[in-house]
Amino acid sequence: DMSIDCISTTTLIRLPGLIDCHVHLREPGDEHKEDIVSGTGSALAGGITMVLAMPNTKPALTNETVLEMTEKLYEKKALCDYGLFMGASIDNAKAVVDIAHRCVGLKMYLNTTFGDLKLDNMESWMKHFETWPPNIPIVAHAENQTVASILCLAEIYSRSVHIAHVARRDEILLIRAAKNKGLLVTCEVTPHHLFLHRDNIQNILKAHGNMKGFCHVKPELQTSDDCKALWDNMDVIDCIATDHAPHTLDEKSNKENPPPGFSGLQTVLPLLLTAVHDGKLTMDQLIEKMYTNPKRIFNLPDQGDDTFIEVDMERRSTVDDKSLFTKAAWTPFIGMMLRGSVHRVVLRGEVVFVDGQVLAEQGTGRNIVQLRGESNHAKKIK
Amino acid sequence: DMSIDCISTTTLIRLPGLIDCHVHLREPGDEHKEDIVSGTGSALAGGITMVLAMPNTKPALTNETVLEMTEKLYEKKALCDYGLFMGASIDNAKAVVDIAHRCVGLKMYLNTTFGDLKLDNMESWMKHFETWPPNIPIVAHAENQTVASILCLAEIYSRSVHIAHVARRDEILLIRAAKNKGLLVTCEVTPHHLFLHRDNIQNILKAHGNMKGFCHVKPELQTSDDCKALWDNMDVIDCIATDHAPHTLDEKSNKENPPPGFSGLQTVLPLLLTAVHDGKLTMDQLIEKMYTNPKRIFNLPDQGDDTFIEVDMERRSTVDDKSLFTKAAWTPFIGMMLRGSVHRVVLRGEVVFVDGQVLAEQGTGRNIVQLRGESNHAKKIK
């Protein structure tokens, strides 16, 4: 099976270049964990042609200086398209309004996680909801009842909010009820919360000397009941996003204080294709949650016909750490037997990935803010 | 001043019998802290003719058996009118629907406090919002962002919610914004959060050997900034309620684990009359927040002309522990110099308190559920 030449198989199908609306590429500041080249390369290898990058870098992306620096880094290095999130801080609500149009959204950290962007008090939440432009999304890291809290603010300020990495039964049931009532909320779920839970992490532990750090992620892996609730409420889930959050083997091996986070860019599509193969997900749902919905929610530019990916629906593989492009040279999905893999990725007519090789040159990726402008310009001159 | 015979002063004015929509009278189960007689006596001495009693008794009032027992105790003993709250538990959402009409509201504990009625997960909150009759209030112990969480649930289920003991700037600003947007929310503030904060508790500490337990209350006393925000947003506060939560001197002296709570029934009116005297509050606001609004929010029966209180607007006093009727023989307001006191309380034509003496007999108080029925009946036969 593994030796079949993909060209000769009949199982190659074409999909849109996927959009991952939640990644941490660690540059600037933590380039030993990941950098823009390794991160966007890992994206291409995963069939993802556009990533939306989170602002908890070092320094954090919370002002124009860091935005400018980060834009330049991506412009020079990115292998796939990208958008940048502005981070909400306790005191930048007013200052960021003028540069909001250069960002794909505002990220608000409402619970403790990696970095120090946590907003403790509701008054600071309210200030951001008051000032951030209504047509640019707000994304909230909100867990448990904090999901309800931030939905309340969205309702009070007559705007929508996107809930990152929904992980619990409680959260998805609340979002279902809120959507039923007509509240403006969208949400994403990660592959690790869909495929891993507290009772099926033997592989991760076995591969890493039983060190708990390798199972540590925010939000934490939940019970099998929570996991089942996500699958049972798939119709409520707008996006599947990796929350790709790389840390090195050394860091995850720290027994006292391992940082939270998993890599995910290269494994998400094979995991979802396997779910399609197993009848747990339809191909339409896969496309909706990793292309159509993120595009709509984040006002992303249309892809031309010359951007697409080809996947081999039948190719089997066992997840291992060796074929990863991410600097986090390990994966929590290790040992899983998957069916379906990325064969080729084409971005604006250029083959940027094929047969396990990333071919894109640095600077191939474009900022979605510029792509948007060009697409608007093109429409106008038509 | 103190020796003037009140009959001969010209400063006696008549007010409605006040309504305290949040008290803990500790019976059944903790009668050493308070019982129905001492608690309702303390109410009368404070100018309060109606109390709404919380369900965190022992056993907790979360089912028909305890409701029945508690109704009987109050019927026999109460010196003032009363209503009983049902406690929301993790698994009684369906069972309490049939007895909801015998209660004045459903109390939901969403944060940690005295007792074990805390509801941890949103799914249990949702079940109560789904089933509890929409015309009977839900009261939430919700602090910080939990206020926003429960407002979200109220919005999703198209019903109102009453927020108990708002204590923080954050909370009152959120409630202001929510009311502006038209969300169905009402709230109450305690006298201790209005008159005490972290920087003015010297008197309490001095009177009690610097033992922190005497300042411990849920929600905790906040900063002077939080306290100021409550006064600045007085127009958003629907009710002033004591959250009378008596514990004995011995219990509060426990250094490891003192229980949270203050008594408040006898001090609230003198404190508020002093605020009126000082121009911080109008008499109209006092009546609105301790009579008109609680009556409206909790659908309480009208008082007849033969129920009222008389207060001496000018009488000065220094708060001490000695003249308290509550079994919690201490007060956090100790040493405060107040102006204004209760002279006489008349309930259905009967003088039930005068000049420091409680005259009501046990059983004088009526259940508001019955009073409501009689008032409806009276209207019908007219």
Ligand SMILES: [Zn+2]
């Ligand atoms: Zn090939």
Ligand SMILES: [Zn+2]
């Ligand atoms: Zn997060």
Ligand SMILES: [Zn+2]
């Ligand atoms: Zn993240």
Ligand SMILES: [Zn+2]
């Ligand atoms: Zn490994």
Ligand SMILES: [Zn+2]
């Ligand atoms: Zn007198």
Ligand SMILES: [Zn+2]
């Ligand atoms: Zn409370």
Ligand SMILES: [Zn+2]
């Ligand atoms: Zn209370």
Ligand SMILES: [Zn+2]
């Ligand atoms: Zn004392």
